[in-house]
Amino acid sequence: METFLQQLINGLTIGGFYAVVALGYTMVYGVLKLINFAHGDMFMWGTLAGWGLLTTVLAGFTDLDLIAILMVSVLIIAFVGVMGMTIERVAYRPLRTAGRLSPIISALGAAFILESVARNVSDARWRTYPEGLLKELPDLRLTEKVALSGLQMIMLVICGSIMVGLYLFVQRTRVGTAMRAVSLDHNVSRLMGINVDRIISIVFFIGPALGGLAGLLVGIYYGSFNFTLGWTFGLKAFISAILGGIGNIPGAVLGGFILGVAETMVVAYGPDLGLPDASAWKDAIAYVLLVIILIVRPTGLLGETVAEKV
Amino acid sequence: MRVAIVIDIINAIFEFIFNVLNGALDPILTQLAEIGFREPVVQFMLINAILGLSIYMTLNCGLFSLANAGFMAVGAYVSVILTQKYDAEFGLSLLGGALAAGLVAIPIGLPVLRLRSVYLAIATIGFGEIVRIVVLNVDTIATDLFNPDEPIELTFGARGISRIPKLTETAHLVFFLILMGYLLYRMQRSRFGRAMTAIRQDEKVATTLGINVVYYKNMAFILGAMIAGVAGGFSGHATRIITPKDYGFDKAVDILAYAVLGGLGHWSGPIIGGMALKAIPERLRYLNEYTGALTGAVLLLIIIYLPSGLVSLGQPSFWRRGGRFEGARRLAGIGVALIVLTNMLPLRNLGSDEVLLGLEYWHLWGLGAGVGLIYWITSRQPASTGGRFSLPMSAVTGLLALGLIIAGLIGRIDQPGDGYYVLVFGLLLATAAGVIPYAPQHTETPPAEQVEGSHA
Numbered sequence: 001m002e003t004f005l006q007q008l009i010n011g012l013t014i015g016g017f018y019a020v021v022a023l024g025y026t027m028v029y030g031v032l033k034l035i036n037f038a039h040g041d042m043f044m045w046g047t048l049a050g051w052g053l054l055t056t057v058l059a060g061f062t063d064l065d066l067i068a069i070l071m072v073s074v075l076i077i078a079f080v081g082v083m084g085m086t087i088e089r090v091a092y093r094p095l096r097t098a099g100r101l102s103p104i105i106s107a108l109g110a111a112f113i114l115e116s117v118a119r120n121v122s123d124a125r126w127r128t129y130p131e132g133l134l135k136e137l138p139d140l141r142l143t144e145k146v147a148l149s150g151l152q153m154i155m156l157v158i159c160g161s162i163m164v165g166l167y168l169f170v171q172r173t174r175v176g177t178a179m180r181a182v183s184l185d186h187n188v189s190r191l192m193g194i195n196v197d198r199i200i201s202i203v204f205f206i207g208p209a210l211g212g213l214a215g216l217l218v219g220i221y222y223g224s225f226n227f228t229l230g231w232t233f234g235l236k237a238f239i240s241a242i243l244g245g246i247g248n249i250p251g252a253v254l255g256g257f258i259l260g261v262a263e264t265m266v267v268a269y270g271p272d273l274g275l276p277d278a279s280a281w282k283d284a285i286a287y288v289l290l291v292i293i294l295i296v297r298p299t300g301l302l303g304e305t306v307a308e309k310v
Numbered sequence: 311m312r313v314a315i316v317i318d319i320i321n322a323i324f325e326f327i328f329n330v331l332n333g334a335l336d337p338i339l340t341q342l343a344e345i346g347f348r349e350p351v352v353q354f355m356l357i358n359a360i361l362g363l364s365i366y367m368t369l370n371c372g373l374f375s376l377a378n379a380g381f382m383a384v385g386a387y388v389s390v391i392l393t394q395k396y397d398a399e400f401g402l403s404l405l406g407g408a409l410a411a412g413l414v415a416i417p418i419g420l421p422v423l424r425l426r427s428v429y430l431a432i433a434t435i436g437f438g439e440i441v442r443i444v445v446l447n448v449d450t451i452a453t454d455l456f457n458p459d460e461p462i463e464l465t466f467g468a469r470g471i472s473r474i475p476k477l478t479e480t481a482h483l484v485f486f487l488i489l490m491g492y493l494l495y496r497m498q499r500s501r502f503g504r505a506m507t508a509i510r511q512d513e514k515v516a517t518t519l520g521i522n523v524v525y526y527k528n529m530a531f532i533l534g535a536m537i538a539g540v541a542g543g544f545s546g547h548a549t550r551i552i553t554p555k556d557y558g559f560d561k562a563v564d565i566l567a568y569a570v571l572g573g574l575g576h577w578s579g580p581i582i583g584g585m586a587l588k589a590i591p592e593r594l595r596y597l598n599e600y601t602g603a604l605t606g607a608v609l610l611l612i613i614i615y616l617p618s619g620l621v622s623l624g625q626p627s628f629w630r631r632g633g634r635f636e637g638a639r640r641l642a643g644i645g646v647a648l649i650v651l652t653n654m655l656p657l658r659n660l661g662s663d664e665v666l667l668g669l670e671y672w673h674l675w676g677l678g679a680g681v682g683l684i685y686w687i688t689s690r691q692p693a694s695t696g697g698r699f700s701l702p703m704s705a706v707t708g709l710l711a712l713g714l715i716i717a718g719l720i721g722r723i724d725q726p727g728d729g730y731y732v733l734v735f736g737l738l739l740a741t742a743a744g745v746i747p748y749a750p751q752h753t754e755t756p757p758a759e760q761v762e763g764s765h766a
Contacts, residue, residue, distance in 0.1 A: 239436070
């Protein structure tokens, strides 16, 4: 039971990251019906920029890691958000009327560019974040053996507030209402006086900005990264979005948590169930889970049934 | 006894075909080698073309499946194990790979093909990743299960299988591609092909016309899997080493890019796209660490200006269609094509190492800034004015861009050659296209059901 609780906490933390990145996929899919293959790489740019900025800030400006992280996260939100808007303008807007597959390829082109530049910036090596970030925070002991470390607590709080904040933003504000309208129908939204292009730009700011922020958090949590993080982690996040039903914000959150928890549980309990090398199989099991869920619920857990084609 | 004779006859026929093909290919290959595409590169271009065809089979049926990398892995491993462990003949091992991929496709396809669009895509990606992980771990599992004392080594885990005999010849690939091209050409005009097109355009209507949608979807899936399996076999025997990570998510997405870049309106699209996507990075290889970025940029440019892929350049309707946006696209299409061509062909007598698209790096920044500026200003135009440009604005942009481009070119003007003029012309056209604004993004977005390439 105690192992279970501990693994649940670990899984929820990882799931929180998946969920925040998945939000970007799901929002973009909601308004444009487009798989934004560049999203994972923008997330990775968040990690990369966080590494560069944190090292600089901690070396030159302040010793307090909390303040440094706060400054850096504001910068990253601006940087990755603007990156997302630029990519939308350059790669997706000209193709808005060109069918469903062409923008996927331009997304891929953008992803190539981002990844290749990131490879050069990081010299294609594993990079490590400064040591001891947020390490002196007190752990929260739940029982004898189950502890929520300070780092995990911060991560969970940040991810949770992002999710709740985004949900409220989309549900309660005028811009959020406009986003929901655009995701239903571009033309009718235009008739209602919504500037569709602007809404799409906003979506492309918020999604990547949250992704970039998640990138920073992932970097702090794991401590090291390399430029392929965008593909691997991005794929997981994308799966989370699909699992919950793409286009649906609570769905993405649910999918992220399910995936994160499932992965950690497989690693924790695999050996007892006869999988000696469980960490090698954790991805496979995540995918099997995904395929099974999709077969049972073809549009994800919370997705609506909409008829559409490639 | 009789079987042996039949095999001999078949072998003799194939040998004859390959001899003839080799004779025909030799001059082409030497020519290609001269402009920087050596035989291995050409072989991979052809393999990519086959992969493009494999995904075209499913896309042509309206199925957004990304399982082809997984099937490629199945084909590659099966055929390599057949040749290496059981000394099978190359042709037979390819057949074995194809059959294995096809057999795997049946149980995958039946449940999964009910899914639509992204859900299908992600389920098939999931399948591909499962294949990769299984290949990675099958040795340990098999050892644990059957034979704990003596390790079973079939796929060699993450190390992969190495020292594979190099059996793939260019003639084989060309022969297979010609065969596939012919079959696809015939298929598109057959009952089978028309049924698939009908399903792609509207599944419900297809059902009401008495088309067995489930059957055709599965057939397309299985055929695509088999083609991917053959491609895997070829690539395994061309690289001489295969590891599970060659067939991951990124490969699956690359394969999609082959088909879409080439264009789905015609069966030759995936072939062209696959070859182009190998040729472009190869040609840009001298940029070392910037190759990936430039490949991405070229991909982006091509798809922005030719949303229906490279084949639309060859379709009369593309040139006939009216409208300003179309004009811009046409111009830019030619421009970009010319710029790429000057780099791909030996026309580019403009130096080699520090030069990109015939320009030195330094000048390229100016060029990039110019193009970016044009883009920025053109896309600033509000949709309500129909994207019309005011005259002063267009003059300013045009002059600025021209100035930047001329500044970029002037460094090379001392060595004019054919390539230089072609390049200048291409750049001018691309600039002109930049000055013509994008089409008004007016009210009618095509409905979500709009099918890629079906109107072409």
